[in-house]
Amino acid sequence: MKAELEKRLVTGPDGVEFEVDPLRDYYCDALPEVQRPAYLRIVEDLFNWARAESIWILGFGTGCGAIEMRPLMTPRFDAYRYGIQWRPTPRQANLFVISGYLSVKTLKRVIRSYEQMQNPKYVVGLGSCTLNGGMYFDSYNTIKRLDQYLPVDLYITGCMPRPEALLAGFLELKKLIRAGKAEGANQYAANFAWYKANQKQVIHDWDMPDYNW
Amino acid sequence: MPSNADPMSLAGVHARLQALFPLGDLAPRRAGLAFVDLPATCAPPALSHLRDREGFGHLVLLTAVDWLEEELFQLTYLVCNREARLDLGLRVRIPREPARMESIHDIWPTAATYQRELREMFGIDFPGSPRLDEAFILEDWRDIPPYRRDFDTLRFARENFAERPGRETWDPASHMRQRLYPEANPGMDPSVPGDRS
Amino acid sequence: MGLLTPDRSQYPALRADGSLDIDLSSGKYLKLWQGPQHPGITGNMSLELTVCGDEVVEGKTHVGFLHRGFEKLMERRTFIQCFPIVCRICVPEPDFNEYCYAAAVEELAGIEVPEAAHWIRTLILEMGRINSYLMYLGGQAGALGLGVIGQWTTHARDLMLDRFEELTGARVYHLFILPGGVRDGLPAGFAGRMAETLRELETTLRDVHETLFCNAVFKKRTVGQGVIDPAWLEPYGVTGPNARAAGVPRDVRRDFPYLVYPQLDFAPVTGQDSDIYTRADVRRRDLLLSVDLIRQILARMPRQGPFMAPLPNVLHWRIPPGETYVRGECSRGEYGYYLVTDGSGHPRRVNVRGPSYTHAVALLERMIVHCNIADVAALMVSLHTYPPEIER
Numbered sequence: 001m002k003a004e005l006e007k008r009l010v011t012g013p014d015g016v017e018f019e020v021d022p023l024r025d026y027y028c029d030a031l032p033e034v035q036r037p038a039y040l041r042i043v044e045d046l047f048n049w050a051r052a053e054s055i056w057i058l059g060f061g062t063g064c065g066a067i068e069m070r071p072l073m074t075p076r077f078d079a080y081r082y083g084i085q086w087r088p089t090p091r092q093a094n095l096f097v098i099s100g101y102l103s104v105k106t107l108k109r110v111i112r113s114y115e116q117m118q119n120p121k122y123v124v125g126l127g128s129c130t131l132n133g134g135m136y137f138d139s140y141n142t143i144k145r146l147d148q149y150l151p152v153d154l155y156i157t158g159c160m161p162r163p164e165a166l167l168a169g170f171l172e173l174k175k176l177i178r179a180g181k182a183e184g185a186n187q188y189a190a191n192f193a194w195y196k197a198n199q200k201q202v203i204h205d206w207d208m209p210d211y212n213w
Numbered sequence: 214m215p216s217n218a219d220p221m222s223l224a225g226v227h228a229r230l231q232a233l234f235p236l237g238d239l240a241p242r243r244a245g246l247a248f249v250d251l252p253a254t255c256a257p258p259a260l261s262h263l264r265d266r267e268g269f270g271h272l273v274l275l276t277a278v279d280w281l282e283e284e285l286f287q288l289t290y291l292v293c294n295r296e297a298r299l300d301l302g303l304r305v306r307i308p309r310e311p312a313r314m315e316s317i318h319d320i321w322p323t324a325a326t327y328q329r330e331l332r333e334m335f336g337i338d339f340p341g342s343p344r345l346d347e348a349f350i351l352e353d354w355r356d357i358p359p360y361r362r363d364f365d366t367l368r369f370a371r372e373n374f375a376e377r378p379g380r381e382t383w384d385p386a387s388h389m390r391q392r393l394y395p396e397a398n399p400g401m402d403p404s405v406p407g408d409r410s
Numbered sequence: 411m412g413l414l415t416p417d418r419s420q421y422p423a424l425r426a427d428g429s430l431d432i433d434l435s436s437g438k439y440l441k442l443w444q445g446p447q448h449p450g451i452t453g454n455m456s457l458e459l460t461v462c463g464d465e466v467v468e469g470k471t472h473v474g475f476l477h478r479g480f481e482k483l484m485e486r487r488t489f490i491q492c493f494p495i496v497c498r499i500c501v502p503e504p505d506f507n508e509y510c511y512a513a514a515v516e517e518l519a520g521i522e523v524p525e526a527a528h529w530i531r532t533l534i535l536e537m538g539r540i541n542s543y544l545m546y547l548g549g550q551a552g553a554l555g556l557g558v559i560g561q562w563t564t565h566a567r568d569l570m571l572d573r574f575e576e577l578t579g580a581r582v583y584h585l586f587i588l589p590g591g592v593r594d595g596l597p598a599g600f601a602g603r604m605a606e607t608l609r610e611l612e613t614t615l616r617d618v619h620e621t622l623f624c625n626a627v628f629k630k631r632t633v634g635q636g637v638i639d640p641a642w643l644e645p646y647g648v649t650g651p652n653a654r655a656a657g658v659p660r661d662v663r664r665d666f667p668y669l670v671y672p673q674l675d676f677a678p679v680t681g682q683d684s685d686i687y688t689r690a691d692v693r694r695r696d697l698l699l700s701v702d703l704i705r706q707i708l709a710r711m712p713r714q715g716p717f718m719a720p721l722p723n724v725l726h727w728r729i730p731p732g733e734t735y736v737r738g739e740c741s742r743g744e745y746g747y748y749l750v751t752d753g754s755g756h757p758r759r760v761n762v763r764g765p766s767y768t769h770a771v772a773l774l775e776r777m778i779v780h781c782n783i784a785d786v787a788a789l790m791v792s793l794h795t796y797p798p799e800i801e802r
Contacts, residue, residue, distance in 0.1 A: 004434065004441070013437040060447040061454055063476065064501040064798070067582060070545075074564045088449040105352045106446065106454060106475040113447050132377040135495050138367040138486065139478045140359055141351070144374040160582055202373060205353040242734050243517065245666070270644040273735070276761040278750050289748065291735055295665060300735060323647045323772040350474035350801045359482055366482050385491070386725040 005207050027209040032189035035119055037180065044180065051094070051120055052177040053083040055170060058093035060113055063100020065126040065160050077163045084170055090116040095173070098150070100160070101129035101142045107149060108203050114150055115212050121185045124173060125155045126166070134159055148198045151184035221297045223247045226267050234259050248289075248302040256305045257315050260290060264320060268294045269301060275317075275327035277335045281362040284309050286337060290317075307337070316342040334360035422467060430468055432460055439467065444786060446475050452549065452790055455770070455797040461783060469778035469786075471771045477801040484760045489515055489589070490724040492757065497583045499762060500799050503542040505534050506740040507747075507762070508587040513668070514736040514749040515589045519729045521719050527591035529711035532669045534586060535738070536700045536707070537574060540611070541567050542741035543697040546794050550690050551622050553787040554631050559622050566614040569607045576600060591718035601708045608701050615698065623691060632686035636777055636789040640684065646776070647768040650743025652793060655692040656684035662739035674706050686792040693741075693794070728755050735763075742766060742794045764799025771800065 007021040038044040061069070072079040073086065087093040090113045102110060114123065125146045128134030133144035146152050153176060156169035176182040188195060192211075200206055227239040227249060236259075237250030251259060263269040269292040278287040290303040307314055316339040318325040328339040329349040336358035339345060348354075357364050390397070422430045422439070432439050445456030454475040460468040480499055484492045496511045497504035509531055516523060544567040548560030571581045576597055578584035586593050622628055640656045642648060653660040661678035663671045679695045681688035721727070729751045737746035743765025752758040774793060781789055 058447070059449050063454070064498060064582075066453075067501045067545075070548075070560075070564050071568055074561050074568070076565060076568055090447070101478060103475060103477050105477070108352070109446050109475070132380045133370075133374075135498060136478050136483070137376075137380065137382070138370050139483055140356075140364075140366045140369045140373075141477050141479050142374075144370065145377050148375045162581060198375070203353075204355060242732070246735060248733065264644075271649075272647055273737075273744070273746065274748060274761060274763040276748060276759075278733075278759040289733075291748065295660065298666060302733075302735065321647070322645050322776075323768045326767065326771045348474070350477045352474065359479060362485075364482075366479060366486070385488070389725060 002207060023207075023209055027212045029209055029211070031192060031211050032115075032185075034186045034189045048178050048180050052174040055082070055084045055095050055122075055173070055177075056087045056093045057084060057095045057097055058090055058113060058117065059086045059088050060096070060110070061099050062102055062106050062110060063098075063127070063129070065097075065099030068160055068163050068166060069097070069099065071163045072166060077167060079167060079170065082167075082170060082174070090114075091118060093117055094121045095124060096121065096150075097124045097126055098130050098146055098152075100127045101134070101136050101139075102146065102149075103141045104143065104202050105141075107143055107199070108208075111149070111199055111203075112208060112212055119185050120177075120182075122153045122173060122177070122182050123150050123184055124169060125152045126161060126169075128157055128159045131155055131157060143202060149195065149202075151187040151195070153182045153184040221299075223299055223301060226263075226299065226301065229267070230259060230262065233262065245298050246300040246302070248304055250304045250306070253288075253305045253307050253314060256288075256290065256303055257317050257320065259303060260292065260317055261320055263292055263301065268296055269299070271295060272321040272324060273300065275324055275331070277331050277337060277360075279309075279335065279360065279362040280306075281309075286312055286335065288314060288331075288337075312337040314339055316340065318342050334358055336361065422462075430460075432468065438462060442783070445472075451787070452795050453797040455795075455800075457774075457778070457786065457790070459778070459783070459786065464783050466778050466781045466783060466786065469775055469781075471774055473771070473797055473800045475801075476798045480802040481760050481762070484757050486756060488725070488755050489727050489729060489757065492760075493585060493588060497585060499802055500740075500764070500796060501582065502545050502796065503538040503740055503742075504583050505538040505587060506738060506745050508585065509535060509669075510736050510738055510745060510747040511749070511760070512587050512589045513738075514734055514747045515729065517734050517736065518732045518749060518751050519589070519727075521590050521721070523591050523719055524716045526595065526712045526715035527717050527719075528669050529707055530592045530595070530717065531587055532671065532674075533704060533707045533711070534574075534577070534584070534592075535669070535740075536703050537570060539700050539741045540697060540704075541570050541574075543693050543700070544570070546693055546741070546791070547618060547622070547690070547697075549791045550686075550788070551628070553791045554628060556622060556625065556628065559618055562614050562617060566611050569610055573600070573604055573607055576603070588718070590721045591716070593717070595713065595715075595717055604704065604708060608704060611701060612698070615694065619694065623687075623694065629687060631785070631788065632690065632792075633683070634685050635785055636686045636781070636792055638684045638773070638777070642773070642776070646773045648743070648773060649765050649768075650739065650741070650794075651679075651689055651692045651696060652743065652769060652773075654678055654696075655681040655689040657682050662737055662744050666737060668736075668738060670707070673710075674703055676703060686788055689792050689794075696741075726755065728753060737763075740765065742796060743769070745799075762799065762802050764796070764802075766793075766795040766797065767800050769793045770795035770797070 005022045010020050011017050071077050096114050129136055130146040136142045154173050156165055158165055230236055234255040239247050239249050241247040271293040273291040273293050275290050285306045286309055288305040293300045325343050328342040331337045332345050333349050422432050440461050442459045442461055445451035446454045456472045458470040459466050496507040499507050544563040548563040551559030575581050578586040638656050643653050657680055659678040659680050664678055679692050681692045731751055731753045733750040735748045737744050746763040748761040750759040
């Protein structure tokens, strides 16, 4: 564990001494909860319509697939016409596109970013390497199955997928959300212990709270 | 001057260097690139000499090769003289256990980065090099250094990461043999994946 | 050596062991992480900044987020199996990996490449350089909040990707350069469509020049910022446009000629001031140089001919023991492959020397001291770092 994460006594600028335990003080340790659909079907449909029309993607290029996201923002492919846009912070985003292979070091940051996103949230795995390891099936540093660590709503295959494939994938995700079938976040909350156990199996120095949002 | 070679050629550089250090023979690769063996203790002074007196100011790379069979690491210092368009690779052989080499970060500050990588990926110690023990690429690595030859990356991946069932891997040579000469390998249907490697 | 250590007269004192005396709990200093999830970072890496007010007193680069262990993976693949994975080391300019690896394999195996293949390889490398520079220009403008430039350059890059697709069948990873040559010649009518793309590219660059390089905001924030002292070039191994912007005409294409560059007419683009603005300008002019080189290549290249040398059976291909280093000038600097073979069917060791290896770690950590937080992104982009070639 890093020295800055350990419990310690700190003297503030005003001379008052106080104790800081970063892992407990800076985070809320409440666990995720399963979000029940609205009581009325028609209300849930309205919610799902609104969710499907405002897919905001977290701008975190975790792998090489990120390079094909940039053309989507330009007039040629223009993903904005579907209500898709990119946001710089997890708090404003509801779709995490895992753009390719995840090294163990990145996986740790990805879990943190994912857990900081607000519900409802979705995960799209991009490229063969998120599916089964792809080119890196024998690499000692990349995970082979993304769905062991994060709940994946949709995969877009290819190495790497073209922008058209990404657009088709996003439209497919919209259909899933519209139909109320994109239940990844709830799956994560329901099987939280299983996901955590898998994550901790590959991330050895777990120096963060179990759920950090 | 022990040789009458062209002063601006690798042979000339080698001849002048040989007068100062116990150097091996020059192994030319192509015009402008050659490799030479030298003992580990001579490498830093030889590099200093090359940088200051011979114009080899550019450290192109510093890397290691694991000769597991001979229980040796080969460190390659590749230096370049831009004006004369010459590249000289210094090959230093050090034992695998304990793998230790003198640091050259005071000759080239950028060498510290290479040495951090070699420390992490090969487990070679460079005493005195800055931030040597900080994690560089890997985070909390617990196995033997991964670039060593005795580290089996496929086995490590199978043991540590869950695999999705259904992925098939063929050995290219035996797969092509089945495809091209099915009669020589009866009982093997080329359309059925087999021979998982 | 005083030149290489930052001025520490008004900053935290140096301890005896060389570390800085920074007491985070004093409230005077703050540790700030920029990246990996941060829009102002190139690719997937992170900077650990210690700031005093809004001035950076110490910066550390953290890489390894994209590490796949290519050098290890290649040791257990046959020579031909390495080809699909080498290009994935560098996304914006993947062809350089294919060329360097192919050239190293050819040199050790003693394969003579046909003349026409040399021309097409040069063409592909120059097209890749254009793509990489266009990504850079958009990123450099975006790091200073000028988003529209990125829209234009990304569109221009898409046009070039169309030409790539026509030539190689793929947008990003082309796998067109193989050991022994290239896969095929030019398709019919390629030169005409390429000429049209180059014209559109020049229009875009003229617009970029007027809106970015003549822009008061851009000039105020980049002129005089992030200066690389010419004396740092050798100790830090600075190559490519970063060195050329300091007035040192270092260009592998001219210094160590490869492919058909000796037959082409060009001179390295250099600048004088070595600041962020000059580096951007050098890259813009280098881009125009690439446009000119592509025109020369298309006008003079042989249209016929074998494009591939006969290879041994690649499934049982053994290369005699040897070692070599092959370099080329990619858009970021000197890119090289160090290949060691031991007579077996697999490479004994491959080492990739990416220019960002020195630029993004040792050089950036030196330059970032005394920099304003708001300028960190611009400074980092101006070195044109690309993390996967650091960690592979």
